[in-house]
Amino acid sequence: MPREKVKMAYINDINARKASFNKRKKSIFKKVSELTILCGIQACAIIQNPFDFQIEVWPNPERVDQVIERYQNTSLINESRNMNQESFFIQRISKAQQKLHNLRKDNYEKKITLAMFEYIQTRKLPENLTIEDLKVMDDIREKYMKEIENKKAILY
């Protein structure tokens, strides 16, 4: 009895899906490995394993990070290729300004955070805090609480 051609769709049977996943993952990693050897290049593959909540990579975390970094650097260069010089630089400047803004905000938040620690440790409010500072402290507290909530969602 000749097997039917497999339909390209989600495999409902969990055992069949697990078997297929393991076989195909192995062969993808092998193919990527072959390509890097045959053509003398760098490459990587990142595959989410649906059965043990891990993410599997080829060849190894260190090299994957290298490839990712190179990719992310190169995408910047490609951006510039696809635009005329002027609009590229306008975007770059705008991004740099955004970064500067974020750095300043970050710095301000760090100062305020230190003030909060001082308050906690000395059990008295520092004298030179303004109403504005107290408002920012609330913002930061909310931000940190959200971050902690997100980390919980990831960890458990």
Next chain:
Amino acid sequence: MPREKVKMAYINDINARKASFNKRKKSIFKKVSELTILCGIQACAIIQNPFDFQIEVWPNPERVDQVIERYQNTSLINESRNMNQESFFIQRISKAQQKLHNLRKDNYEKKITLAMFEYIQTRKLPENLTIEDLKVMDDIREKYMKEIENKKAILY
């Protein structure tokens, strides 16, 4: 005449290498695509194209960034799985201390950099600089020069 089995080694002939690269890249992307459909997962592949100095990705830059981010978040969790709780926290603390050290160093370097600006703008050396400060200024200058050199190497 039966073809010989291909040796798993760098293909010297450029045309053969180019043909092989394109065929194999296409099929890897296809295989990764099939895996994501069959198993309902996320995955990506990042391949350096040796012929046009680009880096090619599957499925697209946006999703690749998503997969990368998820991978980098998860690797933290895996760290904790592969260790007992105690050594995990020891490592975490050690990393946090390293980060604090770097933040302090960064802060110090920023102070010194401001001092350098002051020197440039006023054309006279600030009075409260120590020999140690001057030494650090040299280190920073060297560091920045190296960074600029690296960016040049990437951009041109």
Next chain:
DNA sequence: TGCCCTATGCTTAGTTT
């Protein structure tokens, strides 16, 4: 469950166009 087997279909090196 996971491993091995095998028939079928897919991939691909080398060739032709």
Next chain:
DNA sequence: TAAACTAAGCATAGGGC
């Protein structure tokens, strides 16, 4: 240079254990 072809080798779904 690239696209199409083809034979050989490879991948893999399904079955057996």
